[in-house]
Amino acid sequence: MADIKYTEEHEWIRVEGDVGTIGITAYAQEQLGDVVFVDLPQAGRTVAKGEACAVVESVKAASDIYAPVSGEIVESNAALADAPGDVNVEPLGKGWFFKVKLADKGELAGLMDAAAYEAFVKSLG
């Protein structure tokens, strides 16, 4: 699990080989409340680091999800169409959003590790 990195937008990315799996953190799902729909990117789309590429709809609001790294979308979590609540139940597990083939693994260096993210969340009060 050492390979999970976090963004200030409360996304996580777990890298295996040159593919990163991306989702939102437990803190993010708690802030959003019950998730009722996730609009996911199509496989094959190229995204730039920081680009809005998915939307998560909760009972309260719609929130953009930003690509934590640049690359090509290789898969989206089709199961979320019927079970969007997985994002609340298991945000770091079956509630994942999409997978990206990384264009530049060097971009990972700019992301937070678990300890840094935990401190970041604490700083939000």
Added chain:
Amino acid sequence: MGEPLKRTPLYDLHRDLGARLVPFAGYEMPVQYPTGILAEHAWTRSAAGLFDVSHMGQVRLTAKAGKNAALALETLVPGDIAGLQPGQQRYTQFTNDAGGILDDLMVTSTGDHLLLVINAACKDADLAHLQKHLSAACEIEPMFARGLLALQGPQAATALARLAPAVATMAFMTGAFFVIEGAECYVTRSGYTGGDGYEISTPADATAAIAKALLAQPEVKPIGLGARDSLRLEAGLCLYGHDIDTTTTPVEAGLVWSIGKDRRAGGARAGGFPGADVVLKQIAEGAPRRRVGLLPDGKAIAREGAEIALAGRTVGKVTSGGFAPTLGRAIAMGYVERPHAANGTAVDLVVRGKPVPAVISPMPFVKHAYYRG
């Protein structure tokens, strides 16, 4: 920034129940409890939900000697207030000179007084409006410190009747005084969910004890403002400041049902409220736009502000939209130019720049289940 947030008599209880508190209309209010909005919504539709709506304004009007409070209030609202029998309740609106809506409110006659329930965000302006126009005819008594609890859902009657047995036979849109947990309360059979239920006006210092006594009933759980919004949207009910405001008339908003016959053209007390010329003309000839229900295809949610388009031309705007937990789908309401407002009309809702097909549909989205006795 701004004034410090106010608290209702249930603030400490909300904290104890683990509520997430958010600023709402100047108050710190529970948006949800730990189970979340979907569970709270489902509970209210199947059992009974307890809502703290103490932030809403309560005002008592009493006629001065030789005056008639109901006739005085009719100079500000299009509803038939003079026709209210003691114990009857009605929904109406404060209008402005253009026929726009300053606020919507509930009015109940106790026989001796009129009890008004007004929106939290409007209550100071409403009070000033009442004082400006009705002071000659009425004593105007703001009761903004009182508590107001809403108990809503098919098992609300069972739960409340354990504390006040006579509430079980009250009919929808009636009110009466009851002693609950030793405190004199005014109870109406009404609410904002489209389901059966009650609103209970409580002395401030008795509110928490009454809320706890209700929460001790097996049918009752606390429900936050998040589910209150999704419940009222399913019921097709307007939220002031969103679906109705000073730029919408009661006719455009589809609220003509709340304008009594006596207040319409040819009625015994026709017009006589601000903007009556506009409103009565729209009743006769139709309004330029209408509030409609919208059922979008697929799962995308069209929220407030989304444009409504027909063949690429904007014909309206969404004023409320969200996920309907009872239906498991997205729903919305908005205003559409009248020629295009017929049920069954196919339109597009523009969500994040993309057109989402939708059909103009009758409301409520979830059938009302009021207790008619």
